[in-house]
Amino acid sequence: MTRIVDLTLPLEDGAPALGRLARPVIIPHTTHEGSKKLKQGTPDDLLTFTTTYMGMLDHSGTHIDALIHNNPDGAPIDEMPLEMFMGKAVCLDLRHVGDRGDINREDMDAAEKAAGVTVDGHIVLMCTGLNARHWPNDEIVRMNPQVTAGATYWLHERGSRVHGVEGPSTDRVDENLFVNHRICRDLEMVHYEWLWNLEAVLGAGEFQFQGIPLRIKGASGSPVRALAFLD
Secondary structure, X not given: OOEEEEOEOXXXXXXXXXXXXXXXXXXXXXXXXXXXXXXXXXXXXXXXXXXXXXXXXXXXXXXXXXXXXXXXXXXXXXXXXXXXXXXXXXXXXXXXXXXXXXXXXXXHHXXXXXXXXXXXXXXXEEEXXXXXXXXXXXXXXXXXXXXXXXXXXXXXXOOOOEEEEEOOOOOOHHHOOOHHHHHHHHHOOEEEEEEOOHHHHOOOOOEEEEEEEOOOOOOOEEEEEEEEEEO
């Protein structure tokens, strides 16, 4: 039997977000009580309903960056091949790196060996323990490790076009250098951010992953439901 593990951050009103990005607004729109006045159904079988208003950026919650996000000539999310958002994956244990640390090439080598999976075109997820240490405190947006240039090139050399991290970014945003984002722009790589519950897939070896974006025309990214399928 296949076991499905949800790797998606709970998307809720006012969730932590980078200072340069708006927090999501997720609030009731119509309530069951309020909808009674619409008199749907029949007098003896009133049909009430509820709806929720969502106002948020395309980079809210667990999301994937589109190629256009940092490259004006890149494809928007609705034009990217769906094959990029699914396939064989592995989760690397990088919890030792700690808050605001550097994930470097040597870390990737050691984590790959410990995972028992040779990265060869895999979607590579990186468990840093950030959520376990800081969620839901606002300080989480300043504590994520840096995916260094060495680690990013390590992924590219092994045919990995897609990787994913906990927290709001693959880069330490307050440093304003965006090393990983710039290399991803140049090499046509993309990444998931704000992944959740990665501890649940540590030690699982190779598994299947899906993180399908919404078909938002022209968008620079999209929230996803990130799922791991374990044998």
